[in-house]
Amino acid sequence: MKRATAPNELMSTEPRLYRVVSARIEELIREENIQPGERLPAERDLATKLGVSRTSLREALIALELGGVVEVRGGSGVYVSEQATPKGEGAAAGPGPFEVLAARRLIEVEVAGLAAKNATAAHIDAILVAVEQMEQHHEHSSDSESADRNFHLAIARAAGNSALTGVVEYLWNQRGTLWHKLKEHFQTEELRQQTLPDHRDILTAIASHDVAGAKAAMRNHLDRVTRTFSRG
Structure with missing residues (x-):
C-alpha cells in the first residue's frame, strides 16, 4: 500500500512561486542576450511578458538581487549585475x-x-x-x-x-x-x-x-x- 504524503513533505518539495519566476527571468536574460549593466524591461512589461503578477515578479527580482544576478536601482529600473559571477548569497527558502x-x-x-x-x-x-x-x-x-x-x-x-x-x-x-x-x-x-x-x-x-x-x-x-x- 502506498504511503500517504505528509503535508510537511508537500511543503518541502513544492517550488516557491518566486523561485519559478526567478528561473524564468534568468532564462529570458540568456535568450535575449541581455548583457551585464543593461536594463531589463520595465516591471509592468516584464510581468506581462512572463504572464505573472507584479507582486510575484517583484519577489523574484528581489531574490535574484540577493543572488547577485540583477541590481535593483530605485527610480531607474532593474539591471543585469555587473558582477562576473553571482554572489551566491541567495534568498532563504521560506515563502515570499x-x-x-x-x-x-x-x-x-x-x-x-x-x-x-x-x-x-x-x-x-x-x-x-x-x-x-x-x-x-x-x-x-x-x-x-x-x-x-x-x-x-x-x-x-x-x-x-x-x-x-x-x-x-x-x-x-x-x-x-x-x-x-x-x-x-x-x-x-x-x-x-x-x-x-x-x-x-x-x-x-x-x-x-x-x-x-x-x-x-x-x-x-x-x-x-x-x-x-x-x-x-
Whole structure:
C-alpha cells in the first residue's frame, strides 16, 4: 500500500512561486542576450511578458538581487549585475513576502476580532506598551520592528488561543532576507508615519471591545503595507 504524503513533505518539495519566476527571468536574460549593466524591461512589461503578477515578479527580482544576478536601482529600473559571477548569497527558502502578507491578512484580521472580544485589562496594557515603543522608536528600524512584532504578538495572546499565537509568531518569523530587501527598496517615510495611527486605531478598537472595528483596522493596516510594497 502506498504511503500517504505528509503535508510537511508537500511543503518541502513544492517550488516557491518566486523561485519559478526567478528561473524564468534568468532564462529570458540568456535568450535575449541581455548583457551585464543593461536594463531589463520595465516591471509592468516584464510581468506581462512572463504572464505573472507584479507582486510575484517583484519577489523574484528581489531574490535574484540577493543572488547577485540583477541590481535593483530605485527610480531607474532593474539591471543585469555587473558582477562576473553571482554572489551566491541567495534568498532563504521560506515563502515570499507577499505570500506572508496575504497569510497575515487572512489570520491577523480574525485574531484582532477575537482580541477585541476576549482581551483583559492586562492584555490591553501589553498592546499599549508595544504601541508606545513603536511611537518612541519609529525612526530606528530594528527597535521599531521589534516593537511592531511585540504589538502583533500581544494581540494574538489577547485573542485567547495559543494555537493562533503560534501561527502569528510563525508568520513573523518568515520575515527573512527577501522581506528586508523589499522593505529596503520600497519602505517610505510616508508608510512609517501612516502606520503609527494604524496601530493606535487597532488598539482603540480592541480596548473598546469593538470586534468589527478591530478587524477593519487590522485589515486597513495590512492592506496599506501591501499597497506600498507593490506599487511601482
